[in-house]
Amino acid sequence: MTAAPAPxxxxxxxxxxxxxxxxxxxxxxxxxxxxxxxxxxxxxxxLPFAVEExxxxxxxxxHLALGTELAPRRFLVGVVRHxxxxxxxxxxxxxxxxxxxxxxxxxxxPRPDAGEWAVELGDTRAxxxxxxxxxxxxxxxxxxxxxxxxxxxAIRNYGVALPEDMGALPAELGxxxxxxxxxxxxxxxxxxxxxxRRAAALPGWGRRLFWVGAIGLTAxxxxxxxxxxxxxxxxxxxxxxxxxLVASAAPGVPTGxxxxxxTVADLLPEPKRYSAFLPLLSRxxxxxxxxxxxxxxxxxxxxxxxxxxxxxxxxxGMAGRINGALTDARVSGTVTTLPDGGLRLTARGA
Numbered sequence: 228m229t230a231a232p233a234p235x236x237x238x239x240x241x242x243x244x245x246x247x248x249x250x251x252x253x254x255x256x257x258x259x260x261x262x263x264x265x266x267x268x269x270x271x272x273x274l275p276f277a278v279e280e281x282x283x284x285x286x287x288x289x290h291l292a293l294g295t296e297l298a299p300r301r302f303l304v305g306v307v308r309h310x311x312x313x314x315x316x317x318x319x320x321x322x323x324x325x326x327x328x329x330x331x332x333x334x335x336x337p338r339p340d341a342g343e344w345a346v347e348l349g350d351t352r353a354x355x356x357x358x359x360x361x362x363x364x365x366x367x368x369x370x371x372x373x374x375x376x377x378x379x380x381a382i383r384n385y386g387v388a389l390p391e392d393m394g395a396l397p398a399e400l401g402x403x404x405x406x407x408x409x410x411x412x413x414x415x416x417x418x419x420x421x422x423x424r425r426a427a428a429l430p431g432w433g434r435r436l437f438w439v440g441a442i443g444l445t446a447x448x449x450x451x452x453x454x455x456x457x458x459x460x461x462x463x464x465x466x467x468x469x470x471x472l473v474a475s476a477a478p479g480v481p482t483g484x485x486x487x488x489x490t491v492a493d494l495l496p497e498p499k500r501y502s503a504f505l506p507l508l509s510r511x512x513x514x515x516x517x518x519x520x521x522x523x524x525x526x527x528x529x530x531x532x533x534x535x536x537x538x539x540x541x542x543x544g545m546a547g548r549i550n551g552a553l554t555d556a557r558v559s560g561t562v563t564t565l566p567d568g569g570l571r572l573t574a575r576g577a
Contacts, residue, residue, distance in 0.1 A: 237332075245423065246324035247409050249332040250315055250416070252354060252364030253513045256282065256306035256506050257331060257414070259359050263300040267293065270302065271419075281506070282306055283559065283576040290421060294414030297360035305331060305414050312421050326423040329416035330409050333362025337400070338413075339383050346370070346395065348386035351519070360413065365512040366519055372527040372536075373508055507534045511560065511574050514552045521545060525569065534560075538570040546570055 237249045260277050262270040274291050282289065290312050294303030312329075319327040336345040336356040345356040353370040356362035358380070365373060374380070374393065384395035400408070417423045508527070511534060515522060522545060525537040540546070546562045549572060553560045560574030 246319075246327040247406070247412070248315065248319050248324070248327040248329050249335060249409070250307075250329050252331050252333040252362060253352075253509065253516070254307060254311050255331040255416070256509070257333065257361040257363065258304045258306065258506075259297050259301055259361050260304045261300060262293075262302050274304065278304060278306065283510075284308065284557065290416070290419065292414060292416045292418045294412075295360075303360055303414050305416050307416060312416065316421065327417075328412065328423070329421075330412040331362065331414065331416070333364060334413050335405060335409050336362070336385060337383075337398075339381075343381045343383060344374070344377075345383045345385060345398070346389070348384070348389060352516075353386075363506075363509045365509060366516045368519065368524060369508070369512045369515075369527075372524050373512075376508070376527045376529060507574055507576065510556065510558050511536065511553075511572065514549070514556050514558060517552075518545070518548065522549075522570070532575055534572075534574045536572040536574075537565065538572060540568075540570050 258278060258281055260274070260281075262273060262277060264270045264273055271293055274293060275286050278291065279286060284306075289306050289308055292305040292307075294305060296302050315329055316325070319325055319329075333354050333356045336347060336354065338356060338360055339345040339358050341358040343358045347354045348367060348370060351367055352364055353367050354362070354364045355370075355373075371390070371393070374382070379393075382389065382393060382395040383398040385398050385400060389395040521540065521542040523539045523541070525539060528535045538545075546564055549562045549570070550560075553562075553572075553574070558574055559576045560572060562570050562572050565571055
């Protein structure tokens with residue numbers, strides 16, 4: 228196995244198979260998204276609408292990638308800016324692996340049980356995988372405040388020793404190599420416009436399968452036409468059944484309207500509000516990372532939709548520097564000076 232380090236990623240190549248590039252979690256939002264749709268194609272179509280309120284970036288500025296099913300009808304989704312994807316593709320090509328898969332490094336950690344964190348703490352950063360299947364990476368000094376703000380989840384520790392009061396349970400990755408652990412990743416960002424290249428020409432058996440498929444498709448067109456009338460009849464019967472169900476469950480709701488689907492939708496409970504705490508903390512921590520040693524975190528809190536971080540500053544002009552960095556990163560936030568000379572960073576959105 229060979230591992231070629233890069234400024235922002237690690238390329239893993241083993242044997243004759245395609246390489247995998249572990250990309251830093253600071254640049255990727257990992258979300259658990261409810262997509263109760265029957266096929267992958269339908270889920271991909273619905274993905275922009277499902278995540279629009281979860282992210283701060285405009286949809287046309289980001290690449291969305293659909294991963295594995297985390298729970299019934301809930302899927303792992305990766306969000307990364309197009310500019311970052313292009314930079315990684317260039318980086319992989321320069322390293323001789325243009326078709327490398329792109330896997331967020333948090334997914335190289337085993338998924339812990341629900342309500343737990345798997346943590347790998349290094350010298351400068353901490354990589355975390357959550358029990359819900361998502362994950363993130365933050366500067367090492369922010370691990371403890373993030374852990375406290377998340378309700379002190381149980382930790383399975385795969386890195387350097389953590390403070391005793393964090394109650395981390397030591398864990399082992401075993402003898403399985405990193406390449407084997409990510410051989411079937413929960414998410415590969417190389418999808419859609421960034422999909423890995425395939426062979427241009429089909430082999431002989433592939434062409435035969437294509438023609439067989441085309442013949443089968445022609446036959447299915449005829450079958451589909453015959454099925455249309457039957458489907459209409461089934462749909463009519465199901466609409467009648469739905470009207471009866473609504474009438475029995477909510478007697479006061481009118482069922483004779485043309486917009487039966489809208490009537491049913493109004494009866495459904497509101498979806499749970501998405502918590503932006505960890506994604507917002509991840510973005511802010513990325514802004515603060517270059518200032519490590521010049522600021523120290525006092526406390527982290529989440530009030531409504533606002534992330535509030537109190538900081539000690541060890542260099543002059545830090546409020547202006549942080550405000551400028553927030554603007555450059557397109558994070559909606561401000562920094563104010565506290566009466567004792569400390570700084571308060573308030574950020575909103577995700």
